[in-house]
Amino acid sequence: MRMIIKGGHVVDPGRIDAVADILIENGRIADIKFPGKENSASNSPSSIDSCADLEKQVDRVINAKGLYVVPGLIDMHVHLRDPGQEYKETIETGIQAAAAGGFTAVCCMPNTRPVNDNRQTTEYIINTAKRLQSVKVYPVAAISRDSKGLELSEFGELFDAGAVAVSDDGLPVSDAQLMRRALEYAKGVGILVISHCEEPSLSHGVMNEGLTATRLGLAGIPNAAESVMVMRDIALSELTASPVHVAHVSTRESVRAIREAKGRGVLVTAETAPHYFTLTDEAVGFYNTNAKMNPPLRSVEDREAIIEGLADGTIDVIATDHAPHSVLEKDLEFDAAANGIIGLETALPLGLRLMEERGLSFELLIRKMSKNPAKILGISNDITVGAAVDFTLIDPARIHTYRVEDGFSKSRNSPFDGWEFKGAAICTVIDGRVVFES
Amino acid sequence: MMWSKKHILDMESLSVEEITAILDTADGLKEISQRTIKKVPTLRGKTVVLFFHEPSTRTRVSFDIAAKRLSADAISISASSSSLVKGETLVDTARNLEAMKPDVIVIRHSSAGTPFLLSQKVSTPIINAGDGMHAHPSQALLDMMTVREVKGRLNGLRLAIVGDISHSRVARSNIIGFSKMGAEVRLAAPPTMMPTGIESFGVTVTYDFDEAIDGADVIMMLRIQKERQRNFLFPTEREYSRRYGLTLERLKKAQPDVTIMHPGPLNRGVEISPDAADSVGSAILDQVTNGVALRMALLYLVAGGMRNADDH
Numbered sequence: 001m002r003m004i005i006k007g008g009h010v011v012d013p014g015r016i017d018a019v020a021d022i023l024i025e026n027g028r029i030a031d032i033k034f035p036g037k038e039n040s041a042s043n044s045p046s047s048i049d050s051c052a053d054l055e056k057q058v059d060r061v062i063n064a065k066g067l068y069v070v071p072g073l074i075d076m077h078v079h080l081r082d083p084g085q086e087y088k089e090t091i092e093t094g095i096q097a098a099a100a101g102g103f104t105a106v107c108c109m110p111n112t113r114p115v116n117d118n119r120q121t122t123e124y125i126i127n128t129a130k131r132l133q134s135v136k137v138y139p140v141a142a143i144s145r146d147s148k149g150l151e152l153s154e155f156g157e158l159f160d161a162g163a164v165a166v167s168d169d170g171l172p173v174s175d176a177q178l179m180r181r182a183l184e185y186a187k188g189v190g191i192l193v194i195s196h197c198e199e200p201s202l203s204h205g206v207m208n209e210g211l212t213a214t215r216l217g218l219a220g221i222p223n224a225a226e227s228v229m230v231m232r233d234i235a236l237s238e239l240t241a242s243p244v245h246v247a248h249v250s251t252r253e254s255v256r257a258i259r260e261a262k263g264r265g266v267l268v269t270a271e272t273a274p275h276y277f278t279l280t281d282e283a284v285g286f287y288n289t290n291a292k293m294n295p296p297l298r299s300v301e302d303r304e305a306i307i308e309g310l311a312d313g314t315i316d317v318i319a320t321d322h323a324p325h326s327v328l329e330k331d332l333e334f335d336a337a338a339n340g341i342i343g344l345e346t347a348l349p350l351g352l353r354l355m356e357e358r359g360l361s362f363e364l365l366i367r368k369m370s371k372n373p374a375k376i377l378g379i380s381n382d383i384t385v386g387a388a389v390d391f392t393l394i395d396p397a398r399i400h401t402y403r404v405e406d407g408f409s410k411s412r413n414s415p416f417d418g419w420e421f422k423g424a425a426i427c428t429v430i431d432g433r434v435v436f437e438s
Numbered sequence: 439m440m441w442s443k444k445h446i447l448d449m450e451s452l453s454v455e456e457i458t459a460i461l462d463t464a465d466g467l468k469e470i471s472q473r474t475i476k477k478v479p480t481l482r483g484k485t486v487v488l489f490f491h492e493p494s495t496r497t498r499v500s501f502d503i504a505a506k507r508l509s510a511d512a513i514s515i516s517a518s519s520s521s522l523v524k525g526e527t528l529v530d531t532a533r534n535l536e537a538m539k540p541d542v543i544v545i546r547h548s549s550a551g552t553p554f555l556l557s558q559k560v561s562t563p564i565i566n567a568g569d570g571m572h573a574h575p576s577q578a579l580l581d582m583m584t585v586r587e588v589k590g591r592l593n594g595l596r597l598a599i600v601g602d603i604s605h606s607r608v609a610r611s612n613i614i615g616f617s618k619m620g621a622e623v624r625l626a627a628p629p630t631m632m633p634t635g636i637e638s639f640g641v642t643v644t645y646d647f648d649e650a651i652d653g654a655d656v657i658m659m660l661r662i663q664k665e666r667q668r669n670f671l672f673p674t675e676r677e678y679s680r681r682y683g684l685t686l687e688r689l690k691k692a693q694p695d696v697t698i699m700h701p702g703p704l705n706r707g708v709e710i711s712p713d714a715a716d717s718v719g720s721a722i723l724d725q726v727t728n729g730v731a732l733r734m735a736l737l738y739l740v741a742g743g744m745r746n747a748d749d750h
C-alpha cells in the first residue's frame with residue numbers, strides 16, 4: 001500500500017511548517033519532498049524525485065492543496081461505554097465519530113461495566129479496536145479496584161496488557177493516601193496517572209455555583225470543589241516526584257495552581273475540554289441537560305482563564321471528555337440527568353474557532369490536540385522519514401453546520417447542535433490507509 | 439386585559455399587567471368563599487390534575503378546594519400513592535398525564551425546572567405549585583394579594599424576607615414578584631443561607647436581622663428546616679432563633695403597622711416567637727384564606743375563563 005499526500009501545508013509544530021508531498025509506504029513515511037527545494041528528504045530508491053511517474057505507481061494520491069496536513073489528532077479523554085453500555089456507544093461507533101472528527105487515536109476511560117481494572121477488559125478493548133483497523137484506542141485503566149477508591153488495581157498487569165494510563169475518571173480519588181501511593185507505584189511501572197479532581201463533599205450540586213444556579217434554583221458546585229483537589233494532587237506529585245495529569249480543568253483557580261506548580265518544576269500536565277473554552281454556565285439556559293457535565297460549565301472569568309492557560313502553555317492538552325448518553329439519561333429533570341456531552345465531532349471545529357477568535361496560531365492548536373498528548377502518553381508522532389505516523393487533513397476554510405442527528409456517535413447529547421463552523425477535518429489517514437474522508 | 443398566558447411557571451415570566459390581572463381576579467373570586475354555598479359553575483366539566491411528586495398537604499389542599507369551588511373535577515396524583523411516578527421518566531409521566539385529557543395540570547416537583555420541561559412536552563396548561571428551590575408562583579402571588587389587601591398597594595413598600603433564602607423557592611418568587619411590582623426588598627440571613635449573586639436581583643442583602651427589618655412595612659419569615667442543620671448551614675435552632683428569630687421586641691424596629699407573613703408551616707419558637715406569630719400585624723391566616731382565592735384565579739385564567747381562543 002503506497003500513498004502520496006500531495007501539496008498540503010504540513011504542520012508538525014516545532015519541526016515542519018511548509019508545503020510538502022509525503023510518500024507513505026506500508027504505513028511508514030518513505031519520503032517527504034518540499035516543492036521548490038532541490039532534494040527530497042530521502043535518498044531511498046522510492047523517493048519522490050527518483051521516479052517522475054511515481055504518482056502512477058501508488059495506490060492513492062490525495063490532493064491536499066489548500067489543506068493542512070498534521071500528525072493525527074489524539075484525544076486523551078473519551079468514554080466509549082463499551083463494554084457494558086453499548087446502547088450509548090460502542091468502540092466501533094465511538095471510533096467512527098473520532099475518525100470523522102479528525103482523531104487518529106483516543107484514550108478511553110475505565111468507567112465501563114465492568115470497570116476496566118483488569119487485563120481481560122483492557123485486552124477486549126484493544127483487540128476490538130484492532131479488528132476495526134481504524135482509530136487507535138489506548139485504554140486508561142482504573143487507579144483503584146472497581147474505581148471504589150479503596151485499593152490499588154494491578155498497574156503492572158494492566159500496563160503489560162496495554163493500558164497507557166490509570167484514572168478513576170468520573171470519580172475522584174478521595175483518599176489522599178491512596179492517591180499518594182498510586183503516584184509512587186505508577187512511577188515504578190512507568191504508567192501515567194490521570195486525576196479527575198473533585199472534592200466530593202463540596203460538589204453536591206448539579207451545575208456551577210453562581211447567578212444562573214441561583215436563578216434556576218439548582219444546587220451549585222463551587223470552583224473550589226475542583227481546585228482544592230488540583231492543589232492536593234500537585235502537592236502529592238511533588239511529594240512523590242511522580243507525574244500527574246489533571247483531567248478536564250474548568251476553573252481559574254486550577255489554572256493558577258497548575259501554572260505556579262509548573263513554574264516550580266512539578267511534573268504536572270493538564271487538559272481542558274472544548275466546552276470549557278467555548279461555553280459558560282449560562283448555556284444551561286432553561287434546564288438544558290445537554291449543558292450538564294462534571295465539572296460543570298463555569299463563569300466567563302473561568303473561561304477566560306482557561307483560554308489564557310491554553311495560550312501560555314499552562315494547559316497542555318485539549319481533550320473532549322466525549323461522554324455519550326442516551327435520552328434515558330438526558331431527557332429527564334435537570335437534577336436527575338446524567339453528566340456529560342459528546343465531543344469527538346465538534347472538538348476540532350471548536351478549537352479552530354477559538355484560534356481564529358483569539359488570534360492564536362494553528363500550530364498552537366496542533367500542539368494541544370496532537371503533539372502534547374503524544375508526548376504525555378509517550379507516543380512518537382514526528383513527521384519524519386521512516387516513522388509510522390498517522391495524519392489528519394484539515395480544510396481550514398470549509399464552512400459547515402454541525403447536525404448532531406447526522407453524527408457518527410450513537411448518542412445525541414451535544415450543546416453544539418446547529419452551530420456553524422469554519423474549518424473541519426476532511427480526511428483521516430491511519431497506518432497508511434484512509435479511514436475517513438468527506 | 440385579555441388573558442393570553444398559557445402556563446404559570448414562575449414570576450420571571452409574568453408581566454406587571456399579568457400579575458395585576460391575577461390579583462384583581464383573585465380579589466373578585468374571594469367573595470365566593472364567603473358565601474353559604476361556596477361554589478360557582480365556572481369550570482364545570484373541566485378537569486384539573488394535581489400532580490404532586492413531592493409531598494405537600496397545604497398547597498395541594500388549597501388547589502383542590504380552589505378547583506372544587508369553581509366546579510372543576512380535581513384529581514390528585516401523588517408520588518407515594520401512584521405507580522405512575524415510580525421509576526418513570528419525565529417523558530412517560532408527561533404522556534400519561536396528557537392521556538387523561540386534563541384542562542390544567544398543577545405540578546409540584548422536588549427538581550427545579552420540571553414544570554418548565556413538562557410544559558415543553560404537553561399541550562395542556564401547566565401551573566407550577568413549587569419546583570425544587572426554583573419557584574413557587576402561586577405562593578408569591580397569594581402573598582402579594584395579601585399585602586395589597588392590607589396596605590392597598592405594593593409599590594413603594596419595604597419588604598424584609600428573613601431566613602434560608604438559598605433553599606427557598608418562596609423567597610425567590612417573592613423577590614422577583616415584589617420587586618417587579620415596585621416594592622423594595624431586603625434580605626436577611628446568615629451567609630450560609632444567602633445564594634450566590636442574589637444582589638443582582640435588585641435586592642439589599644444583609645446578615646443583620648435588625649437592619650433588614652428597620653422601617654419594614656412587611657416582614658416575611660421563612661421556615662427553618664431542621665435537616666439543613668446537617669449541611670452545616672447553622673449550628674443549632676437555639677442560636678438561629680436568637681440571631682434570626684422574630685420576636686415582639688424585634689418588631690419595634692419595623693413600621694408600627696407592620697404586616698407579618700409566613701408561608702407555613704410555622705416553627706413556633708424557632709424563626710418566629712408565638713406572640714409575634716399571633717400579634718395584630720400577623721397576616722399568616724389571611725395568607726391561607728387568600729391562597730384559595732388566588733389559586734381559583736389561576737385555574738380560572740388558564741383553564742379558559744378569559745383566554746383568547748386562538749392562543750395555543
Ligand SMILES: [Zn+2]
Pocket residue numbers: 169170171196247248294
Ligand atoms: Zn472526569
